[in-house]
Amino acid sequence: MTTSSQSEPDQSLEKTYQPQALESHWYRFWEEKGYFAPSGTGKPFSIVIPPPNVTGSLHMGHGFQESIMDALIRYNRMRGNNTLWQVGTDHAGIATQMVVERLLEAEGKTRHDLGREAFIDKVWEWKQQSGGTITRQLRRLGASPDWSRERFTMDDGFYKAVQQVFISLYEEGLIYRGKRLVNWDPKLHTAISDLEVINEEENGHLWHFHYPLSDGSGQLTIATTRPETLLGDTAVAVHPEDERYQHLIGRSIKLPLTEREIPIIGDDYVDREFGTGCVKITPAHDFNDYEMGQRHNLPLINIFDSDARLNDNVPAAYRGMDRFAARKQVVADLDNLGLLEKVEDHKLKVPRGDRSGVVIEPYLTNQWYVKTKPLAETAIAAVADGQIRFVPEQYANMYFSWMRDIQDWCISRQLWWGHRIPAWYDNQGQVYVGRNEQEVREKYNLDAQLPLKQDDDVLDTWFSSALWTFGTLGWPEETEALKTFHPTSVLVTGFDIIFFWVARMIMLTLHFRRQVPFHTVYVHGLVRDGHGQKMSKSKGNVLDPIDLIDGIDLKSLVQKRTSGLMQAHLKQKIEQQTRKEFPQGLAAYGTDALRFTYYSLASRGRDIKFDVGRIEGFRNFCNKIWNAARYVLMNCEGQDCGQDGSEDYALSLADRWIISRLQEAEQAVGEGIESYRFDLASQALHEFFWNSYCDWYLELCKPVLGADDASAAQKKGTRRTLIRVLETTLRLAHPLMPFITEEIWQRVKSLAGEEGESIMLASYPQADPNKIDTGAVADLEWVKGVVTGVRNIRGEMNISPGKALPALFRNGSEEDRQRLRDNRQFLTRLASLESITWLESAEEAPMSATSLVGDMEILVPMAGVIDKDAETARLGKEIDKLKKDLGRVEGKLNNPSFVDKAPGAVVEKEKAKMVDMRGALSKLEEQLGKINAL
């Protein structure tokens, strides 16, 4: 491996770009040197990482997000800011507990076999074992957080912060415990918050049942999607103004199967148009019915146990039945009684747990809640008054609409893995909140003999992650880090967790710090596959960022995508699809190419489709940089590159031009990063380096460096420019492509007069308007015009690129003549010309192919090389295009209201355009005429 420039400074770059070796080398170097820690000087800039699940692994979404954060961090670090990227991981309650339970299941055990203590030990063990995966993968991405400050949402310090927050909120009356309906997950046996419930439309049925009136005078027909809840009905409701049923309000129903008498009530919640206009009311198993039950003092009959099986509150025949079995049974029984009127197909939204996928049951339990309304008010204000800015702005609306209608947040979870709720109960169920049992006894003056039992529940994971920005910086201690880096500068996150995380962070941080958690929220889109599909295991379209970096053969890729599938029947389809899409597997593109791809796709927060063709293109870009650097080094190593402070060098037109272009590129890249338009930043960089530096500048250097007649000063000026522009571009690109830039920079820095141990600590290039030379830009545009004109003739006429052609210039101005005198060598070389001769107006021109640069004509004599028909066609094409455009311009200028009303400058511009076009057109037409006359 030749990546160590320290030991072998003179060794040139390997012939081909091979990312693998150099990436691990430089990462180790940076980390060992401690470069990721804040410098301690400059303006503070800080970002907290959205903490990934400690036992998780890196997916494309992480890759995208961390790449963006790392670019911001490296950019700010190079700008001289005191830059902190705070890193850490989340304990991810439900997700982690589920993983460990699945491991136990493989051994035929459940968590209950182990008991709480032993199970938690097991989870810690699992964290120990797999917890390093994601942080190792972050390193592979080149992420540069301060690892020495790494935190975990269940470390000791965080535990303190969580307790403090819970206890304070409780004491302020903002946390309370209450018995009410919650979203119950019968598989995971825990309550979950509204946000964790996914409502998807599914096909179901609407059953119409007859409920007989108690007095036997008739019946009411109700419509329901959930027949089994009949067993918990405590009323039937109709609209109070519904003439069909009005008279029945106050009377009662004899509830079938139960023989219970339940009232008929009037409530304007009922929609007269839907179903039959009569609704069965089950206050214990439906959120709306619950509300209605409260309004009408209806009893609550809970008919389920925690598995959602029917409990002892139902007739013996149904006890112990699963809810879905009970549904069938109830329908059958009512049918037998002749009470089933009909069954209709019906689409309905079915609530499912986002983790378990099972149908969520509204279920009456005791839970802890955060009273969110008071917290939301200040949180709304912070965004409304601009203390927090969303990028793109439209996400602020999403935030507002949710916050204005926010519901209390259920924060208790019936899990074992998580922050245990700091509350104790005596035998009477009296609750005492405090840091530990001893403190509770002291605080509440409890008798030492009074038995206390801690709450079994843990807190929602998002409760602890809501404290992330200040908790990681040492709160509740008033640390230096907290004072320096809070509020953080920007939060980089996906729109999917604005409610889960961002909103709650804003609420709790404002409450406890009287500070916003961050000034800007940059919301990025979701990474989808090349066809716009969400990446998911079951679709088998997941791409692993690490595989894109290291490459993976087809066999392993198929293996990876088809193993551990929940539904085995998908296996074949996924395998086929994978073999078709990636017949060669994935090549090893390297981290820099992957990162650059992410940036190129990061526009305005919309979803991105990750096309593997794209990363290949940017791997090629890396290769281009590599080879350009090889060429530069080849010409500069061991040579005087004009870095000794003496001024004995001369800058050519090309030198002055590329320096001008570099300023523009610096401007564009900087603006792109500052405005979170990484697509624009990466594009500006790509365009500058490939199209300006490589395609033109390097080619323009060749005649100078290779010419015998070029002076030492000219050669020195060219070498100086060559190496300095390369070196600057590397710094410009470093936040986006950290590895390749470091590798090359180490070889280039001293030649370019730079010092320093690492590019990541070097200064970020700033555009200098004084270096923009508009004259040089115009002159070089002329050179490009001539070269491109000849090349066009050559290309279209199929003349071999090796064949040197004579060229005649005609109708040139004094400026054209001066430009030719200055740049003859460039034109000869780049256009591969044998000679360039001015044709005086009196002279007869030989039959030629023609190209125009302004008013000047370039003639390439046709004798022997150009075929008449091809030239006719080529000119015809040019003429058609000109005519079309000219027509448009003339139309505009002939329109009096345009000339009257448009600003003068616009009109002048159009007039000048018209003159140019007319001139060009007449020259081309004349030329076409001559050729046709042959």
Added chain:
RNA sequence: AGGACCAUAGCUCAGCUGGUUAGAGCGCUGUCUUGACAUGGCAGAGGUCGGCGGUUCAAGUCCGCCUGGUCCUACCA
């Protein structure tokens, strides 16, 4: 039901407060192994900017309606 976003070249996308001949990458066609690079060079083809209407001297860009798509929130049992 309410709201947001999107529709530009075969594909993926830029196009800022309305004013160059609408751009890029990939793909495609032709050609060239020239001492940095075939992971490359050079040249080229390809678009009535989803539809209709409006504002304006001027609309891909602003406004309205329509069509198609994505998503969020709420929810009628």
